[in-house]
Structures are given as structure tokens and as C-alpha cells.
Amino acid sequence: xxxxxxxxxxxxxxxxxxxxxxxxxxxxxxxxxxxxxxxxxxxxxxxxxxxxxxxxxxxxxxxxxxxxxxxxxxxxxxxxxxxxxxxxxxxxxxxxxxxxxxxxxxxxxxxxxxxxxxxxxxxxxxxxxxxxxxxxxxxxxxxxxxxxxxxxxxxxxxxxxxxxxxxxxxxxxxxxxxxxxxxxxxxxxxxxxxxxxxxxxxxxxxxxxxxxxxxxxxxxxxxxxxxxxxxxxxxxxxxxxxxxxxxxxxxxxxxxxxxxxxxxxxxxxxxxxxxxxxxxxxxxxxxxxxxxxxxxxxxxxxxxxxxxxxxxxxxxxxxxxxxxxxxxxxxxxxxxxxxxxxxxxxxxxxxxxxxxxxxxxxxxxxxxxxxxxxxxxxxxxxxxxxxxxxxxxxxxxxxxxxxxxxxxxxxxxxxxxxxxxxxxxxxxxxxxxxxxxxxxxxxxxxxxxxxxxxxxxxxxxxxxxxxxxxxxxxxxxxxxxxxxxxxxxxxxxxxxxxxxxxxxxxxxxxxxxxxxxxxxxxxxxxxxxxxxxxxxxxxxxxxxxxxxxxxxxxxxxxxxxxxxxxxxxxxxxxxxxxxxxxxxxxxxxxxxxxxxxxxxxxxxxxxxxxxxxxxxxxxxxxxxxxxxxxxxxxxxxxxxxxxxxxxxxxxxxxxxxxxxxxxxxxxxxx
Numbered sequence: 022x023x024x025x026x027x028x029x030x031x032x033x034x035x036x037x038x039x040x041x042x043x044x045x046x047x048x049x050x051x052x053x054x055x056x057x058x059x060x061x062x063x064x065x066x067x068x069x070x071x072x073x074x075x076x077x078x079x080x081x082x083x084x085x086x087x088x089x090x091x092x093x094x095x096x097x098x099x100x101x102x103x104x105x106x107x108x109x110x111x112x113x114x115x116x117x118x119x120x121x122x123x124x125x126x127x128x129x130x131x132x133x134x135x136x137x138x139x140x141x142x143x144x145x146x147x148x149x150x151x152x153x154x155x156x157x158x159x160x161x162x163x164x165x166x167x168x169x170x171x172x173x174x175x176x177x178x179x180x181x182x183x184x185x186x187x188x189x190x191x192x193x194x195x196x197x198x199x200x201x202x203x204x205x206x207x208x209x210x211x212x213x214x215x216x217x218x219x220x221x222x223x224x225x226x227x228x229x230x231x232x233x234x235x236x237x238x239x240x241x242x243x244x245x246x247x248x249x250x251x252x253x254x255x256x257x258x259x260x261x262x263x264x265x266x267x268x269x270x271x272x273x274x275x276x277x278x279x280x281x282x283x284x285x286x287x288x289x290x291x292x293x294x295x296x297x298x299x300x301x302x303x304x305x306x307x308x309x310x311x312x313x314x315x316x317x318x319x320x321x322x323x324x325x326x327x328x329x330x331x332x333x334x335x336x337x338x339x340x341x342x343x344x345x346x347x348x349x350x351x352x353x354x355x356x357x358x359x360x361x362x363x364x365x366x367x368x369x370x371x372x373x374x375x376x377x378x379x380x381x382x383x384x385x386x387x388x389x390x391x392x393x394x395x396x397x398x399x400x401x402x403x404x405x406x407x408x409x410x411x412x413x414x415x416x417x418x419x420x421x422x423x424x425x426x427x428x429x430x431x432x433x434x435x436x437x438x439x440x441x442x443x444x445x446x447x448x449x450x451x452x453x454x455x456x457x458x459x460x461x462x463x464x465x466x467x468x469x470x471x472x473x474x475x476x477x478x479x480x481x482x483x484x485x486x487x488x489x490x491x492x493x494x495x496x497x498x499x500x501x502x503x504x505x506x507x508x509x510x511x512x513x514x515x516x517x518x519x520x521x522x523x524x525x526x527x528x529x530x531x532x533x534x535x536x537x538x539x540x541x542x543x544x545x546x547x548x549x550x551x552x553x554x555x556x557x558x559x560x561x562x563x564x565x566x567x568x569x570x571x572x573x574x575x576x577x578x579x580x581x582x583x584x585x586x587x588x589x590x591x592x593x594x595x596x597x598x599x600x601x602x603x604x605x606x607x608x609x610x611x612x613x614x615x616x617x618x619x620x621x622x623x624x625x626x627x628x629x630x631x632x633x634x635x636x637x638x639x640x641x642x643x644x645x646x647x648x649x650x651x652x653x654x655x656x657x658x659x660x661x662x663x664x665x666x667x668x669x670x671x672x673x674x675x676x677x678x679x680x681x682x683x684x685x686x687x688x689x690x691x
Contacts, residue, residue: 136171233269451482
């Protein structure tokens with residue numbers, strides 16, 4: 022709640038933190054969200070769909086056809102790419118979810134099972150079955166497993182489906198669907214400490230269940246692997262000790278008498294184990310590169326799989342892992358690896374399927390858009406504007422919108438541009454997962470390129486901005502598996518990059534970041550139930566030293582920061598507004614603005630005014646009273662991982678309305 026009637030002298034006379042809080046009403050009283058100022062002129066221009074493509078998240082080969090599950094498009098769907106003709110020959114739309122991460126075929130090849138991810142558990146089916154003998158028939162919703170998100174599926178030789186995932190408040194379980202009874206059953210939870218299960222495989226007698234920690238949770242466990250006895254209904258831990266320090270088991274596959282196990286790495290590289298199904302204590306383990314080993318297939322004596330930087334082969338004769346060299350394009354993030362006629366069939370998040378001959382080192386690529394895959398608007402991530410362009414991040418791509426011609430060009434970049442900024446005409450992005458900072462100069466570069474790499478455990482960039490005083494690109498980062506986070510810096514003029522780990526503390530990541538006069542202001546966010554949260558640290562990004570810190574007295578972590586003059590504005594993830602006087606290093610204002618903002622949000626200073634955006638609303642703050650007013654109501658942006666707001670040199674604002682990019686011109690009255 023703002024208090025314009027309180028004079029500066031009154032504030033100073035209040036004395037001390039308690040007096041200041043009393044004088045300014047810092048008890049967090051609600052602040053009504055006013056409508057847009059009657060004297061303001063708000064003009065909105067719809068620039069069309071922000072990111073358009075066939076975005077994908079899973080793939081499985083059945084016979085000569087690759088079945089591919091979509092990601093972040095509406096409706097969620099599965100398409101069928103026939104490899105001999107390189108044509109999409111069928112598709113089916115699902116009735117729930119936003120992405121298909123899990124696909125599995127039954128042993129007969131008649132049915133394809135699919136599991137979806139959801140933003141919230143809405144009580145609808147999350148398990149589906151498609152009868153491939155009648156591909157024109159709509160997919161069948163077969164039931165709902167209790168965990169919100171289906172991350173992996175496996176079908177036993179007798180046709181029983183097993184599903185795993187996460188997203189519930191309890192530890193994830195093993196779920197079973199029997200086509201004879203057509204009921205979904207909870208087969209049990211092997212341990213209380215796993216936060217997510219992304220791997221399952223089944224034989225006639227045993228189901229293997231691979232879990233671990235995706236987000237650090239203090240008491241959560243690391244990589245675990247269990248064998249579930251289908252007859253006895255019991256779980257036995259069988260994880261190779263060499264993998265127990267990794268965050269999680271990433272994928273599993275049954276190949277003859279061998280269980281193939283891939284881990285997710287963090288401070289150590291990922292690993293692959295080959296376990297004897299007849300004696301699980303008999304196994305070999307080899308270390309890969311990067312942070313992932315998933316999606317397994319076998320050709321002769323080599324197990325091929327997706328790594329962080331392409332396809333790798335595990336030579337069973339020598340127990341060594343090496344990358345597969347071939348003449349094709351960068352594969353980016355890989356969501357499917359299969360084999361056919363001695364070729365590795367790879368489905369890339371870039372929107373193509375590559376058939377790689379590992380012996381000859383050659384490849385053949387089928388672009389899904391050219392093969393007939395439907396391209397539709399997807400939910401967006403990072404957003405930046407400048408030098409005549411607006412950039413919108415998607416999955417495996419950034420859409421570059423020309424403000425002069427309206428032309429939209431999709432730029433390929435692996436992973437996800439969680440946030441981005443334009444500096445001196447060039448675009449700089451923070452790329453998830455563990456991909457560092459990437460650059461694109463529209464006047465010189467055809468595509469994106471990596472310019473800075475950082476420790477793999479510092480994997481999730483959250484906010485990217487520019488320190489104009491020092492000429493630095495700054496990125497606030499979260500370490501998913503280890504907790505805490507870091508500040509990345511990159512100097513375009515010299516190419517130098519640095520990483521400052523845990524500049525807030527070991528529990529808080531750097532979710533919000535703002536810069537002024539060579540000082541980086543870092544807003545902490547602690548996702549755990551206890552511990553410090555929303556701490557703001559003033560940091561020297563050149564020397565790598567803390568200057569000072571302050572607790573803005575919030576009940577949730579920082580969502581966003583912005584600087585205007587002497588004031589640092591901050592939002593919490595529970596709709597709290599706080600304002601810090603940077604000269605006096607004191608908290609001078611707090612308010613509850615949940616009516617317009619609750620959850621992830623963004624702030625930007627434009628034309629001398631601080632603007633914000635939430636999932637629902639674009640709003641601004643009065644520079645004198647800090648009162649909030651609505652600029653665009655019901656914007657309801659189609660964001661995947663939190664809303665974004667940016668501006669260009671002309672003072673126009675950009676954000677999303679639905680899945681369309683919009684330009685906002687606002688001239689608030691005075």
C-alpha cells in the first residue's frame with residue numbers, strides 16, 4: 022500500500038527499522054490495483070503468433086514409422102512419420118496436457134501408448150492409447166495415474182503398461198495399467214526421497230524404476246534404481262554404486278539379457294551401465310560426457326544413445342564411450358534414438374529426423390515441416406527487443422521478428438532460451454540446460470552460436486540483463502540439482518566470461534537481476550520450505566565481491582527486479598512489491614499487489630516508469646507513490662516458464678497476449 026502523505030522528514034524521524042516500517046506501512050497491507058490512468062494513452066499492436074513450429078518432446082520407432090509427441094502446442098498431439106516415403110502419414114490429437122514426453126509401443130506393435138505433462142493436476146486422463154491399425158480413429162483416453170506428469174512409459178511382454186513421473190506432493194510411485202481390467206493401479210512407492218522418476222523398463226517378471234533429484238530439496242535423494250518384483254509386489258534397490266552420486270537415473274532400456282541404465286550428471290559427467298538381467302550384481306559402467314545419457318538403441322556390439330552434445334556409442338567389447346562422427350547437422354536436444362536397417366534414427370528438437378549410418382559416417386535428414394508436420398504457435402520463454410527486431414524464445418528455436426518488414430525467421434539454438442537481451446545490436450541468451458550464453462548478430466550471423474560456457478551444475482539461466490557501465494552481459498542462474506545458483510558474466514568486447522557461485526547464499530538462486538552504475542542487484546529465491554528467501558545482494562560483477570545486502574521482508578522468493586533512479590523495485594513470487602532506496606540501502610515501501618501479480622513475473626524500466634507483467638496483467642508503478650495501475654488487463658500470456666516483458670529504444674513495450682506477440686505503447690499522464 023502506498024503512502025504519499027508521509028513526508029521524508031517523517032520517515033527519518035520514525036527512526037530504526039521498526040519505525041520506518043510503521044511509518045511506511047511495511048506490514049504488507051493489500052494494495053488495490055487501479056485501472057489504467059484516465060490520462061494515459063495505451064495502444065496495442067498485435068504482431069501475430071510469437072513462435073510457430075512443430076515442437077516435439079518424444080519419439081519412438083515402430084516398424085518403418087517414427088511416432089513423435091508434441092511439446093507446448095495446442096492441442097497436444099502425436100504424428101506419424103513414415104521413413105521410406107519421408108512423409109507424415111497420420112496424426113492424432115490428445116484431449117489433455119501440454120506436452121507428450123512419454124511414448125511406448127506394446128509388444129505386438131498394434132498400440133502406441135502416450136503420457137502427457139500438465140501445468141496442474143486437473144483430474145483428467147493423462148494416459149492414452151492409439152490403435153495403429155486404425156490411425157484415423159481418435160486416440161483413446163485410458164486413465165489417469167496419480168502423479169500429475171507422465172515422464173516415462175514401458176510395456177511388459179504380456180501387454181501390461183507401466184507409467185512413472187512426478188508432480189504430486191508425495192514421492193512418485195510406480196503405476197500399472199492392465200488392458201484386461203482397464204484399471205490404473207498404484208503398485209507402490211519404493212522410497213520417500215525421490216522428487217521425479219524419468220525412467221522405467223519392464224520384463225516378464227520385473228519392472229525397473231529409476232528416480233532421483235531434479236530440483237535440490239535438502240533431504241531429497243540422489244540417483245536410485247529399484248527392481249519391482251511383479252509377482253511379489255516388492256521393491257529391491259539395485260543401483261550401481263558408481264551412479265549413486267549422480268542426481269538421477271535418466272533412462273532405462275531392456276536389450277536382450279541386458280538392462281541399460283543412463284544417469285543424469287551434474288558435478289560429474291553422466292554414466293551408462295550395462296547390467297546382466299540374470300545377475301544384477303554383474304555389470305559394467307562407463308563414463309560419458311556432459312549431463313545426460315538417454316534414449317538407447319543397439320546395432321551389433323554397440324549401444325547408441327543421446328548425450329548432451331550428440332549421439333554416442335558404448336562399445337561393449339571395450340567398455341568405452343565415444344561420440345559418433347557423421348556428416349550431418351548439429352542434432353541439438355535429442356528426444357528419440359532408435360535403429361533401422363543398420364542406421365541410427367535420431368529425432369531432434371530442431372524439428373527433423375536424421376538417419377545416421379555410423380559405419381559410413383553419413384546421414385539423411387527429413388525436416389518435419391517439409392514432411393507435413395503441422396506447425397502451430399507454441400508457448401514462449403525468453404523475450405528481447407532492439408535494433409529493429411523482437412526475439413521470442415521457444416524450444417530449440419528463437420523467432421526473430423523484423424519490426425520493419427514483419428518477416429519472422431526461426432533461429433535454431435539447442436535447448437531453451439530462458440531469457441535474453443539485445444546489446445549493441447546483438448542478441449544474447451541464457452540457454453537451458455547447462456548451455457551457457459549464446460549470441461546472434463542479425464547483420465553478420467545466420468544462426469546462433471555459443472560464446473560462453475559454465476559449470477554444468479549451474480544449469481538454469483533465469484534472468485539476463487546488461488551492465489552498460491562495464492559492458493557486461495549478466496545472467497542470474499539456478500542450480501537445479503545442487504541448490505543455490507550463480508551469476509554469469511560475459512564481456513562481448515574481450516570474450517571473457519566468469520561464473521560466481523552462490524553470490525546470495527547456498528540455498529538461494531539468482532532469479533531476479535538488475536544493473537545500474539556498474540552494480541548488479543541480485544534477487545534470491547529459495548524454493549525450499551525453510552531458510553532465507555528474497556534476499557537482495559548488491560554485487561560488483563567485475564571484482565566478484567558483495568557490496569551489501571538487505572532482507573526485503575517477503576514470504577516468498579524474488580520474482581523480478583528493476584532499477585529506476587535511486588530506487589530498486591522488486592516483486593516476490595507471492596505478489597509482494599518492495600522498494601529499496603539504493604542510496605540509503607533501506608527498505609522504503611512494501612505492498613500486496615496479488616490482484617495483478619502472483620507467481621513468476623518480470624519488470625522493466627521504460628520512459629522513466631517501471632512496468633511489470635504477470636501471467637494475467639501488464640501494470641505499472643507510479644514513480645512517486647509506487648501505486649500500481651493496470652495497463653493491459655487479461656493479457657493472459659502464453660508463457661511456458663514465467664512471463665516476460667521487454668522494451669526497445671523507441672520506448673515500446675513487448676510481451677505476449679495469448680500466444681501472440683504484442684507491442685504496447687503507453688504514455689501515462691502526469
